[in-house]
Amino acid sequence: MRAHSSDNHQTVTVSFFRYPRGERRWGMKQMWVSRKRMQSLSGLKFFKPFGTGGGAGFSIRPDLSTYGILAVWESETHANAFVQSDYFEELRSHSAEFYTIFLHPLSSRGSWSGFSDWQCLADAAEEGVMGVITRATIKPRFAWKFWTMVPRTSKDHEGFRGLLFSRGIGEVPLTEQATFSIWKDSDSMKEFAYKTFHAKAITETRKRKGFREEMYTRLKPFRTIGTWGGEDPIQRHLAAVHR
Numbered sequence: 207m208r209a210h211s212s213d214n215h216q217t218v219t220v221s222f223f224r225y226p227r228g229e230r231r232w233g234m235k236q237m238w239v240s241r242k243r244m245q246s247l248s249g250l251k252f253f254k255p256f257g258t259g260g261g262a263g264f265s266i267r268p269d270l271s272t273y274g275i276l277a278v279w280e281s282e283t284h285a286n287a288f289v290q291s292d293y294f295e296e297l298r299s300h301s302a303e304f305y306t307i308f309l310h311p312l313s314s315r316g317s318w319s320g321f322s323d324w325q326c327l328a329d330a331a332e333e334g335v336m337g338v339i340t341r342a343t344i345k346p347r348f349a350w351k352f353w354t355m356v357p358r359t360s361k362d363h364e365g366f367r368g369l370l371f372s373r374g375i376g377e378v379p380l381t382e383q384a385t386f387s388i389w390k391d392s393d394s395m396k397e398f399a400y401k402t403f404h405a406k407a408i409t410e411t412r413k414r415k416g417f418r419e420e421m422y423t424r425l426k427p428f429r430t431i432g433t434w435g436g437e438d439p440i441q442r443h444l445a446a447v448h449r
Contacts, residue, residue: 216251216325217285218309218425220386221294222258222274222373222434223301232300233273237377240275243293249284252321253277256384259374268379276339276375276386278321282308289431305434307371307388309337309425316421318384324423335370335443336392337425341384348416349381355410368394371439388427388440 225233240255254276260267275297279285285308288294298304312332314324318341344352372387389395411417430438 213282215282215310215327217279217282218277218311219279219285219288219306220274220276220309221289221297221306222272222304223297224272224303224434225300226302227271229300229302230270234270236273236297240293244275244277247284247288247291247293249280249287251278251280251323252318254318254377256375256377257379259376272373274373274375278324303433303436305432305438306430307337307427307440308429309427312424312426314421314423317419318421319419322421327426332392332424334391335427335440336389336395337427338387338389338395339384339421339423339425341382342417342420344381344383345416345418346381348411348414351414352411352416366394366398369398370443371434390443 223233234257237255237257240253244250244253244255256274256276258269258272258274260269277285277288279288289306311324311326313326314322316322368390370388370390372385374383374385376383387395389398427440427444430441430444432438
């Protein structure tokens with residue numbers, strides 16, 4: 207589904223691939239193989255291969271069937287070239303299902319492995335569908351406390367009003383963690399962030415200085431390809447915004 211075009215703007219792709227049992231080892235291997243393959247693509251500013259958590263995506267147990275790639279591109283043209291590349295086709299052909307969301311950055315604070323060069327839209331209205339990436343490198347001494355807070359935060363998160371799609375993602379189990387979520391609007395996103403146990407967990411983390419590096423980035427989804435769970439969970443909401 208194509209909602210609009212902003213070819214000159216920095217573009218983010220977040221791609222998920224669900225692998226059948228016989229392809230899971232291959233999918234896991236892409237956590238390393240992708241580094242060389244992705245770096246050969248033009249216009250790539252930053253990328254992270256990731257695994258996902260089990261259950262609704264936030265469990266300490268990994269989901270060994272689902273892996274993905276988050277990438278930041280110089281433009282939508284470069285992002286399109288990625289999803290038309292031989293490597294993307296290879297990833298897709300091994301998977302039972304895939305889903306890619308295209309987004310433009312709106313605002314960001316912090317960094318991810320030192321990357322903070324987000325080219326945010328200067329005049330974008332923060333209305334309609336909203337994407338969020340939160341990530342952190344958890345200090346080893348704080349890891350146990352962090353994971354004791356995850357189940358309650360996850361319970362609040364599941365089925366929360368306005369939540370369209372979410373997955374817990376990460377590079378390294380236990381210490382390198384991120385959350386990618388899509389919300390119907392900014393009001394529902396803010397309600398979860400500030401009026402649930404999530405807010406208390408963040409306050410506790412700040413108090414204990416539990417993160418070595420962290421980042422919070424808001425983005426505007428504008429296009430999707432593929433399905434997740436047999437459907438496109440955000441397509442109709444994007445279409446409503448751009449009618």
